[in-house]
Amino acid sequence: MASDTSGGRDTFDIGGAFTVDRLGFGAMRVTGEDVIGRPADEEDARDVLRRAVDLGVDFVDTADSYGPGVSERLIREAIGAPDDVVIASKAGLLRNREGDWLPHGDPDFLKNQVLCSLDRLGTDTIDLYQFHRPDPDTDFAESVHAFAEMKDAGQIAHVGLSNVTVEQLETATDIVDIATVQNRYNVGHRDDEAVLRACEGRGVGFIPWGPMYAVDDDESADALDEVAARRDATPRQVALAWLLDHSDVTLPIPGTSSVDHLESNLAAADLSLTAEDMAALNAIDPRE
Numbered sequence: 001m002a003s004d005t006s007g008g009r010d011t012f013d014i015g016g017a018f019t020v021d022r023l024g025f026g027a028m029r030v031t032g033e034d035v036i037g038r039p040a041d042e043e044d045a046r047d048v049l050r051r052a053v054d055l056g057v058d059f060v061d062t063a064d065s066y067g068p069g070v071s072e073r074l075i076r077e078a079i080g081a082p083d084d085v086v087i088a089s090k091a092g093l094l095r096n097r098e099g100d101w102l103p104h105g106d107p108d109f110l111k112n113q114v115l116c117s118l119d120r121l122g123t124d125t126i127d128l129y130q131f132h133r134p135d136p137d138t139d140f141a142e143s144v145h146a147f148a149e150m151k152d153a154g155q156i157a158h159v160g161l162s163n164v165t166v167e168q169l170e171t172a173t174d175i176v177d178i179a180t181v182q183n184r185y186n187v188g189h190r191d192d193e194a195v196l197r198a199c200e201g202r203g204v205g206f207i208p209w210g211p212m213y214a215v216d217d218d219e220s221a222d223a224l225d226e227v228a229a230r231r232d233a234t235p236r237q238v239a240l241a242w243l244l245d246h247s248d249v250t251l252p253i254p255g256t257s258s259v260d261h262l263e264s265n266l267a268a269a270d271l272s273l274t275a276e277d278m279a280a281l282n283a284i285d286p287r288e
Helices: 042-054 070-079 107-121 140-152 166-173 193-202 218-231 235-246 259-270 275-282
Strands: 003-006 009-014 018-021 059-061 086-091 093-095 101-103 126-131 156-162 178-184 205-209
Touching: 042 059, 042 070, 042 259, 070 107, 086 107, 086 156, 107 126, 107 140, 126 140, 126 178, 140 156, 140 166, 156 166, 156 205, 166 178, 166 193, 178 193, 193 205, 218 235, 218 275, 235 259, 235 275
Parallel strands: 059 086, 086 126, 126 156, 156 178, 178 205
Antiparallel strands: 003 009, 009 018, 093 101
């Protein structure tokens, strides 16, 4: 793992190979309502993706289940597969007509999904492919072995995990090198602090999904509003800046379908929080 500062932005080496700005973009919201189907205006969605890259984003996260398939396709149409942008996708979740997220870790299914992702993204190798969620009906190690085989076949460059425990991270690491872990985490929800610390110890990138969910939580809003007022910033910018300051391995990926919100989110990379600010935000969680 390497952390550096360039042009006001910290960087991280994913898998020791891909150096990216730590503040990336999550492409879940460029799909339709409830992350199902096409967006109301596909050209607007492509504009958001193009603008993100124009503003220096070089890490874009998506999944085969976003749409399903819609987000990956829009990424190919908007930005293609440029050498200077790391594209991360995921497999291991199904969507039903009601919009439920259903874990499905059968190795044959995963091996089929990577073929679909490769086709939609228009690339021969996916930079980072993540197991979206452990499946209680499939042995976890068998699912991870499928990703190891994808890597051996050259279909993916690096393997990531999502929604896992420390024990599952350890199990997976015995099978294949793990580059990243993506779990729910934000200033007001730190149940996976132990997973984050395990990632720090291993030089594994930690991608906190839902990085701004805390903005709407009653227990977090007052502290975020207080710091935002002091820093002439928005609560969302403060929530993202806290994640960047909290650990050198965090890779927040705020998502949006709006160019204005995108630009506001990315400005968080240049927001400096003081010790007083961090203390106020850390106090949201009694474990700090």
